Amino acid sequence: xxxxKQLIGLSPYKPGKPIxxxxxxxxxxxxxxLASNENPFGCSNEAKKAISEALDNLAIYPDGYAAxxxxxxxxxxxxxxxxxxxxxxxDEIIQILCRALLNNETNTVCAVPSFPQYKHNAVIEGAEVRxxxxxxxxxxxxxxLGQINENTRIVWVCNPNNPSGTYVSSEVFKNFLAKVPKDxxxxxxxxxxxxxxxxxxxxxxxLLAEFENLMILRTFSKAYGLxxxxxxxxxxxxxxxxxxxPAREPFNTSVLAQVAASAALTDKQFLSYCKERNREGLEQxxxxxxxxxxxxxxxxxxxxxxxxxxxxxxxFNYLLERxxxxxxxxxxxxxxxxxxxxxxxxxxxxxxEQLEKFLNS
Ligand SMILES: *Cc1c(COP(=O)(O)O)cnc(C)c1O
Numbered sequence: 001x002x003x004x005k006q007l008i009g010l011s012p013y014k015p016g017k018p019i020x021x022x023x024x025x026x027x028x029x030x031x032x033x034l035a036s037n038e039n040p041f042g043c044s045n046e047a048k049k050a051i052s053e054a055l056d057n058l059a060i061y062p063d064g065y066a067a068x069x070x071x072x073x074x075x076x077x078x079x080x081x082x083x084x085x086x087x088x089x090x091d092e093i094i095q096i097l098c099r100a101l102l103n104n105e106t107n108t109v110c111a112v113p114s115f116p117q118y119k120h121n122a123v124i125e126g127a128e129v130r131x132x133x134x135x136x137x138x139x140x141x142x143x144x145l146g147q148i149n150e151n152t153r154i155v156w157v158c159n160p161n162n163p164s165g166t167y168v169s170s171e172v173f174k175n176f177l178a179k180v181p182k183d184x185x186x187x188x189x190x191x192x193x194x195x196x197x198x199x200x201x202x203x204x205x206x207l208l209a210e211f212e213n214l215m216i217l218r219t220f221s222k223a224y225g226l227x228x229x230x231x232x233x234x235x236x237x238x239x240x241x242x243x244x245x246p247a248r249e250p251f252n253t254s255v256l257a258q259v260a261a262s263a264a265l266t267d268k269q270f271l272s273y274c275k276e277r278n279r280e281g282l283e284q285x286x287x288x289x290x291x292x293x294x295x296x297x298x299x300x301x302x303x304x305x306x307x308x309x310x311x312x313x314x315x316f317n318y319l320l321e322r323x324x325x326x327x328x329x330x331x332x333x334x335x336x337x338x339x340x341x342x343x344x345x346x347x348x349x350x351x352x353e354q355l356e357k358f359l360n361s
Contacts, residue, residue, distance in 0.1 A: 004124070004126070006123050006124055006125075006126050007124065010120070010123060010124070013116070013117075013120070014331070015036065017033075017035070017320070017325050018033075019031045019033050019325070022320060022323070022325055026320070026321055026323070028323045030323055031323045031324070031325065032323060032324050032325070032343060032347050032350070032351070033325040033341075034324065034325065034326055034340050034341040034342075034343050034347065034351065035325045035326050035327050035339075035341060036227070036327075036341065037162070037192075037222055037301065037302055037303045037341045038221075038222075038225070038227050038341065039222065039223065039224070039225030039227075039274060039302070040341070040342070040343040040344045040347060041225065041270075041273070041274050041277065041344070042225050043224060043225030043226050043260070043264060043270075044224070044225070044263065044264045044267035044270040044271075045267075045270075046263040046264065046266055046267045046270075047224075047225075047226060047260040047261075047263045047264045047267075048260075049263065050259040050260055050262065050263035051256050051259060051260050053259070054255055054256055054259045057255060058255070060255070061251050062251050062253060062254055062255040062258060063255075063258065064250045064251050064252075066086040066253055066258050068258065068259075068262055069086065069231075069258050069261050069262050069265075070084055070086065072262055072265050073233060073265070076265060077205050077235060078205065079205055079208065079235055080238060082238035082241060082242070083208065083235050083236060083237070083238050083241060084233055084234070084235055084241070085233060085234045085236070085241050085244065085245065085248065086231065086232075086233045086252070086253050087231070087232050087233060087234065087248070087252060087253070088230045088231070088249075088252045088253060088257075089219060089221060089227075089230040089231065089232045090189070090191060090217045090218065090219040090221070090232030090233070090234070091117055091232070092230075092232070092248075092249075092252060093217055093232060093233065093234040094117045094118060094121055094187075094189075094217070095117075095121050096234075096244055096247045096248050097121075097154060097185070097187065097215070097234075097244065098118075098121035098122050098124070098125050098127070098154070099121075099125060099247045100243070100244040100247040101153040101154055101185060101244075102121075102122055102125040102126070102127035102153055102154065103125055103126055103127065104125075104126035104127065105151060106127050106128070106151050106152070106153045107127055107128035107129070107130050107149070107151050107152050107153070108122045108127050108128070108129055108130065108152065108153060108154045108155070108156070109130045109131075109132065109144050109147045109148060109152055109154075109155045109156070110122075110129065110130075110131060110132070110144075110155070110156040110158075111131070111132055111133070111134055111139045111140070111144065111156070111157075111158065111161065112131040112132065112133055112134070112333060113134065113163060113164070113332055113333030113334065114134075114139075114156070114158045114161055114162065114163075115156075115158045115161075115162045115189060115191075118154075118156040118158075118187075118189075119131070122154075127153070128151075130147040130152075132144045132146075132147055134161070134164060134166075136166075137161070137164040137165075137166045137297045137305075138161070138164070138166045138167075138168065139157055139158075139159070139161060139166075139168050141157070141168065141172060141173075141175075141176040144157075144176075145176065145179055145180065148180065148181065148184060152181075152184050153184065153185060154184070154185045154186075154187060155180060155184060155185070155186050155187070156187050156189065157173070157176075157186065157187065157188050157189065158189045158191075159173070159188055159189065159190060159201075159202070160190075160192045160195075160196060160299070160300035160301045162191065162192070162301065162303070163303070163305050163327070163329070163332045163333075163334065163339045164297045164305050164334075165297050165298070165299030165300060165301045165303060165304060165305055166297050166298075166299075166300070167196065167198055167201055167300045168202070169198075169200040169201070169202070170200050170201065170202040170203065171200065173188070173202045173204075174202070174207070177207065177210075177211050177214065180213065182212065182213055183213065184213060185213050185214075185215055185240075186211070186213055186214050186215070187215045187216075187217060188202070188204050188214065188215070188216045188217070189217045190204070190216055190217060190218050191217065191218070191219050191221070191222055191232075191301075192222055192223070192300060192301035192302060193218055193223075194222070194223035194224070194271055194274075194275060195222070195223055195274075195275055195278055195300065195301055195302050196300045196301075197275075197279065197300065198300055201300065204216050205235060208235065208236065208237065212237040212239075212240065213237070213240075214236065214237075215234050215235070215236035215237075215240070216234065216235040216236070217232065217233070217234050218232060218233055218235070219231070219232030219233075220232060220257075220260075220261045220264060222301075222302060223271055223274055223275065223302070224261070224264045224271070225264075225270075225274070226257070226260055226261060226264060229254065229256055229257040229260055229261075230253070230254070230257055231253050231254075231257035231258065231260075231261050274302075277344070277345070278302045278342050280345065281342035281343065281344075281345065281348045282298075282299055282304060282342055284345070284348045284349065284352060285304045285306065285340065285342070285348065285352070286298070286304075288306075288352045288355065288356070289306055292356075292359055294306055294307055294308060294309065295307040302341060302342045303339055303340060303341045303342060304339070304340055304342065305329065305332075305334060305337050305338075305339045306337055306338060306339075306340065307329075307334070307336055307337045308336060308337065308338060308355070308358070308359070309336050310336060310358075311330065311335065311336060312328035312329035312330040312331075312332075312334070312335055312336060312337055312338055313328045313330050315328070315338050315355075315358060316328035316330075316338060318354070318358050318361075319338075319351065319354055319355075319358075322354050324350070324351050324354060326338045326339065326340045326341075326351075327339040327340075
């Protein structure tokens with residue numbers, strides 16, 4: 001079989017190791033996974049209730065237009081329903097955008113290190129990927145502007161950035177938008193939006209009125225704790241959304257995902273609980289880093305990138321053998337760091353203890 005030449009040499013996404021596999025491999029009873037920025041507190045009970053109530057209708061295709069959750073998200077964000085597109089996770093919106101805008105005559109601009117799916121999907125479409133290094137862990141938007149030419153179709157701004165946890169401020173982002181050519185799509189990937197506390201973080205939805213080339217991505221996978229159900233969305237210009245709709249699978253979000261997302265939106269208390277606990281958890285890690293003179297990036301997400309000053313894979317393996325799954329920085333572009341998802345107070349304390357032992361060993 002002859003697959004597209006761009007697929008040759010492209011590796012499939014490597015997910016964090018599953019808990020069951022690690023338990024078996026190291027004979028552990030308990031394993032804590034802090035590798036994929038999943039919500040350590042699960043999801044809202046409202047979402048679970050909504051799912052159990054929907055279980056009698058599994059034989060029926062979902063509403064391909066996702067009308068109910070569409071109305072709710074539109075109201076929440078104060079945008080029109082036509083400005084929304086739902087995806088099987090925001091990952092799928094990234095795929096749809098690449099499919100709709102990129103081919104081998106075009107290029108796309110993104111930061112590095114950043115979320116790998118922008119590049120991955122662009123490569124599959126045969127587009128040239130122009131990567132611009134972060135400066136001090138932050139997007140170099142001037143450098144990215146400099147890479148835009150007449151063949152550029154999409155510029156990706158991961159805000160807050162995964163894996164560094166850093167963010168682009170409102171003023172910097174607005175200045176950038178004003179300079180990007182009007183026919184180049186700017187994607188603001190805000191997967192960690194609900195966790196952000198920085199006061200000068202951009203409020204992007206009002207900017208949609210001014211910038212027709214802006215697209216915002218959000219997800220129910222992180223703060224809402226619904227990663228397993230796969231639902232996220234894009235917010236953009238209604239005419240543009242209409243143009244890309246044919247690139248979306250007709251029934252791309254499931255019934256269970258739609259009802260759970262709807263229910264999750266009503267539970268503001270769960271969301272603010274997670275946000276607060278996440279901040280407390282980050283403080284635990286900040287204190288550990290400061291005590292041990294380790295560099296870290298203050299994070300706006302639910303994860304932290306810490307420079308342990310040892311090969312990331314060694315730290316990863318040390319923790320793995322002791323029942324903690326994290327991400328090695330070696331695969332993320334920070335070879336002596338690890339990226340740890342903020343867990344519960346107890347989980348954070350336990351992993352910090354192991355890290356202290358590692359540093360003293
Ligand atoms: C987790 C993540 C996503 C994807 O989330 P979905 O589960 O596909 O909605 C998108 N962008 C970034 C930066 C992420 O970290």
